[in-house]
Amino acid sequence: MLLECPDPRFQDGTFVMLIDGGSAEESEFADQSTGRIPLADYLATRKLTHIDVMANTHIHEDHISGLLPAAQAFPPAVLWMIPTAAFCCNEMQKLDVSLAQNTSQRKFMQAINDCQTLCRLVEDHGGRVETPVAGSARHLCNGLRYQVLAPVTERVEELEERLRQIFAAPKDVFLKTLDSVDCRMNNFSLMMLLDYCGTRILLPGDTNRVGYGGIDPAMLKADLFKVGHHGQIDGADQALIDRVQPRAVACCASSDRRYNSAHPDLLHMLKESGAELFFSDCPQLPGLDIPPHQALIFTIGENGSLTAQYL
Incomplete structure (x- = not known):
C-alpha cells in the first residue's frame, strides 16, 4: 500500500509511506492477464524520489520480500518493523532455505532472512528502524494521523521468543x-488506524477475526477497511463488520485464490453490510468483473470524499 499525501515540508512536497511490499518471487507475476506487476516496477511508474516511512506488518514472504527491492531503490528514512530493530539486526539468524520440505516452509524461511536483510539495509543507509506498539499515535504529515492498535509490547516480546525457539531448535524438531x-x-501483525482529515482507514495486516481481542471497538470504526488475511473466511465475521461499518472495502486477494482468498461467504457479508467492494487483484469469482489493473487507487478529499479507480 502506497500512501502519497501533499505536505510542503517533505521532499517534492509529498509525504510518502509504503506499507508491505507483496512477494518478490517471479512466479507471482508470471500471469500477465490481471495486470499485476511487482512493487518496484509500480513505484517506478509513480516517479517517486523518496520513501519517508516504510512499514512491514508481519514476517511473511508475501508482505516483506517485495520491500527489499523497494528499499534498495528508495532507502526509507524510517522502517516500522515487528519485532524490534535490536532483535532483527542482532539476534535474527540466516536460515538454510534448502531444508524446507514444502512451499510454505520455504517462503517463511525466506521471509525471516529478508527481515534481517531489510533492517540492516535501512540502518546502513542512515535510516531508523522503529517498532510501533499499541497506543502509540502521532501526526505523520498535514491532515494524516495514525494510531497503532496492535500488537501490544507483550506480544512483540512473545514473537521474539518464538523466533528464538526457531533459531535454537534441534534439527529433528526444527521444521515443526x-x-x-x-x-x-x-x-x-502491525494493525493501524489512519485518519486523513476525518476519513478513517483500518489496516489490520493479516490479522484474522480472532486477533482483535483487547482492542476498543470504537477504534475499529472506519470508512475504508482493508479486510484482513486476503479476504479468507477467517479474515472477518459479522460482529467485526458491524463494528467497522465500512463505506468501502479493499480485498487484497491473489488471482488464483490460493487458500480460498476472497472467500465468497465473506464477500457476501461485506456486501450485505452496504460496503462497496474493491480488489487489488482479479479473483475469478461468479458475479465479479474486475478489469485488469496495476493498482487500486483510492483518493481521499479533505471534505471526506472517497473515490476509487483501477489503474
Missing part, C-alpha cells in the same frame, strides 16, 4: 517449530 510460528504469525 518453524511451522508452529508460521501459523501464528498473522495475529502478530
Whole structure:
C-alpha cells in the first residue's frame, strides 16, 4: 500500500509511506492477464524520489520480500518493523532455505532472512528502524494521523521468543517449530488506524477475526477497511463488520485464490453490510468483473470524499 499525501515540508512536497511490499518471487507475476506487476516496477511508474516511512506488518514472504527491492531503490528514512530493530539486526539468524520440505516452509524461511536483510539495509543507509506498539499515535504529515492498535509490547516480546525457539531448535524438531510460528504469525501483525482529515482507514495486516481481542471497538470504526488475511473466511465475521461499518472495502486477494482468498461467504457479508467492494487483484469469482489493473487507487478529499479507480 502506497500512501502519497501533499505536505510542503517533505521532499517534492509529498509525504510518502509504503506499507508491505507483496512477494518478490517471479512466479507471482508470471500471469500477465490481471495486470499485476511487482512493487518496484509500480513505484517506478509513480516517479517517486523518496520513501519517508516504510512499514512491514508481519514476517511473511508475501508482505516483506517485495520491500527489499523497494528499499534498495528508495532507502526509507524510517522502517516500522515487528519485532524490534535490536532483535532483527542482532539476534535474527540466516536460515538454510534448502531444508524446507514444502512451499510454505520455504517462503517463511525466506521471509525471516529478508527481515534481517531489510533492517540492516535501512540502518546502513542512515535510516531508523522503529517498532510501533499499541497506543502509540502521532501526526505523520498535514491532515494524516495514525494510531497503532496492535500488537501490544507483550506480544512483540512473545514473537521474539518464538523466533528464538526457531533459531535454537534441534534439527529433528526444527521444521515443526518453524511451522508452529508460521501459523501464528498473522495475529502478530502491525494493525493501524489512519485518519486523513476525518476519513478513517483500518489496516489490520493479516490479522484474522480472532486477533482483535483487547482492542476498543470504537477504534475499529472506519470508512475504508482493508479486510484482513486476503479476504479468507477467517479474515472477518459479522460482529467485526458491524463494528467497522465500512463505506468501502479493499480485498487484497491473489488471482488464483490460493487458500480460498476472497472467500465468497465473506464477500457476501461485506456486501450485505452496504460496503462497496474493491480488489487489488482479479479473483475469478461468479458475479465479479474486475478489469485488469496495476493498482487500486483510492483518493481521499479533505471534505471526506472517497473515490476509487483501477489503474
